[in-house]
Amino acid sequence: MEALQTNQLTKTYGKKTVVDSVDLHIPQGSIFGFLGKNGAGKSTLINMVTGLIKPSSGSFEVLGQSGNRLESLQKEIGVLPDYSTFYDDLTAFSHLNYFQKLLKQSLSRQDIHRVLTRVGLEDAVHVKVKKFSFGMKKKLGIAQSIIHQPKLLFLDEPTSGVDANAVLNIHSLIKEIAAQGTTVFLTSHNLNEVEKLCDEIAIMNKGSIQTQGTMKQLREQYQQAIIVHIHHRSLSEKEQTQLKNSLKDLAADTQIAENTSEITVQANELIPQVNKKFVQQDIGVFRLEVEEPSLEEIFLNLE
Amino acid sequence: MLTVGFREFKSLFSSIRSIVIIVVLFGVTIGSARLVRQFEAPLQELGLGNDAYAMGLMLLLILAAPLFVTSLSHNIVNKEMDTRTIRFLATKTSRSNIILGKFIGSFLFWAVCITVALLLIIPFSKSFSIVNLVQSIIFVSYFVGLTLFLSTIIPKPSLSMFLGIIISIALPVLGLWSAGTDNLFIKAVGYVTPYFYYMQEESNNYYAYFVAFFPILFILLSVFIFRKRDL
Numbered sequence A: 001m002e003a004l005q006t007n008q009l010t011k012t013y014g015k016k017t018v019v020d021s022v023d024l025h026i027p028q029g030s031i032f033g034f035l036g037k038n039g040a041g042k043s044t045l046i047n048m049v050t051g052l053i054k055p056s057s058g059s060f061e062v063l064g065q066s067g068n069r070l071e072s073l074q075k076e077i078g079v080l081p082d083y084s085t086f087y088d089d090l091t092a093f094s095h096l097n098y099f100q101k102l103l104k105q106s107l108s109r110q111d112i113h114r115v116l117t118r119v120g121l122e123d124a125v126h127v128k129v130k131k132f133s134f135g136m137k138k139k140l141g142i143a144q145s146i147i148h149q150p151k152l153l154f155l156d157e158p159t160s161g162v163d164a165n166a167v168l169n170i171h172s173l174i175k176e177i178a179a180q181g182t183t184v185f186l187t188s189h190n191l192n193e194v195e196k197l198c199d200e201i202a203i204m205n206k207g208s209i210q211t212q213g214t215m216k217q218l219r220e221q222y223q224q225a226i227i228v229h230i231h232h233r234s235l236s237e238k239e240q241t242q243l244k245n246s247l248k249d250l251a252a253d254t255q256i257a258e259n260t261s262e263i264t265v266q267a268n269e270l271i272p273q274v275n276k277k278f279v280q281q282d283i284g285v286f287r288l289e290v291e292e293p294s295l296e297e298i299f300l301n302l303e
Numbered sequence B: 001m002l003t004v005g006f007r008e009f010k011s012l013f014s015s016i017r018s019i020v021i022i023v024v025l026f027g028v029t030i031g032s033a034r035l036v037r038q039f040e041a042p043l044q045e046l047g048l049g050n051d052a053y054a055m056g057l058m059l060l061l062i063l064a065a066p067l068f069v070t071s072l073s074h075n076i077v078n079k080e081m082d083t084r085t086i087r088f089l090a091t092k093t094s095r096s097n098i099i100l101g102k103f104i105g106s107f108l109f110w111a112v113c114i115t116v117a118l119l120l121i122i123p124f125s126k127s128f129s130i131v132n133l134v135q136s137i138i139f140v141s142y143f144v145g146l147t148l149f150l151s152t153i154i155p156k157p158s159l160s161m162f163l164g165i166i167i168s169i170a171l172p173v174l175g176l177w178s179a180g181t182d183n184l185f186i187k188a189v190g191y192v193t194p195y196f197y198y199m200q201e202e203s204n205n206y207y208a209y210f211v212a213f214f215p216i217l218f219i220l221l222s223v224f225i226f227r228k229r230d231l
């Protein structure tokens, strides 16, 4: 059973197709990262599969159940929507108390305090939300999405607008929740965060899924060239020319200098061969670093 | 459903507007009760007797209930759609529960207000009529249902306020007018206002209970529409 599966899921507003025939499969027990530029359709897709907006066509299944029966699954699903406000006249505590009753949970006062402490709102438990900052509201949003320990958690930009410490806290919270077996589906514009947290990533562009896979798969798919940095013993001018000539057939580009060289190759398999050339010419290698493209580079090179 | 209803009920009591309305309702009730007392003798002769006090409240409700209910409850659903707090509710409970809960909360608020108003005039009327209470509550529930419906179909609170006020002035006018006209259109409109049913000259006026079907209809329509809505 998959945590989420969409079949040709589509949303149109007027003539504009915002989510276009998306087929997405998300395995259970993973942290799934969802990337895409502003307006790509990420939030629209999340809002459809969490029942907030109705698909124009297509279907989806959540935790093995048809999307039409989402209301019977509400206890299993947690949602932090992309945009929402709270009730100004209620405190953080009253919000969670109200929400947990809606979910037919029976949390004690201590349980609610614990959740608020976990998201870093321990000093604002009985403060009315109208006095909250943007980041505090975000934390309350995260708190309300996890009070019932859902099996599937949707977090639409959980770390946008919160301070650096809070970001780290949210990261550890997400990892903790995932370790307990919850599938986490998150969107973010912070690519380092996604690279660090997520087991699998999908990139959405103009309403379609452009690519999906683990970080390793994405690298292999989108890496145009691999740059190998080699630190070696000092080379004379003559040795440098010799080395350059010997690498001509292997490397797309070579930058040979006295103590370090940069060799650009097209495939991972070529790296041992590069190393072999150094050995053959009796050039001692101290260190060999392979520069991997970051998610950011992959993302920026797409399209 | 009850959770949503209870929260709605509580928040209705805690707003400034509701306090003003409660004060007006009770003030006018007591004021008119005093007024009725001054004309007790002629009213007795007319056979209205002690009912006159309750009739006073009824008259106030008939004319002002639409406005009161509209001004307090016109944004009962669409305010939460506007601020999107509805998203927190809709991911935690069913959409029909939200609508039913909203109705229950608002309905209870008015039921309590009317009951208290009728209790307040006991010292003047020296009587308490359950029939009057039930009929008044049914009357108000018509408008509770109507505002719920308007608030569901109109996404903007400012627009539902505007339309609500127009409707709450037009309905009593059309409703009362329909009683004394042969114009078919006005008569037809009269059938969908509660006024037609409340003006039947039956003893005990069983027609008034028929009005209770309207709020049920409004709730069903609201649920039907709300379930298809993008939130």
Ligand SMILES: Nc1ncnc2c1ncn2[C@@H]1O[C@H](COP(=O)(O)OP(=O)(O)OP(=O)(O)O)[C@@H](O)[C@H]1O
Pocket (backbone or CB within 6 Å): A013, A018, A036, A037, A038, A039, A040, A041, A042, A043, A044, A045, A082
């Ligand atoms: N109610 C609506 N009516 C019309 N167009 C809409 C509506 N909601 C969203 N859109 C459009 O759909 C597109 C996708 O929006 P969406 O919020 O899903 O993007 P996103 O990928 O979440 O972007 P961001 O990174 O900025 O959060 C946008 O072009 C937006 O203008």
Ligand SMILES: [Mg+2]
Pocket (backbone or CB within 6 Å): A042, A043, A044, A082, A156
């Ligand atoms: Mg978004």
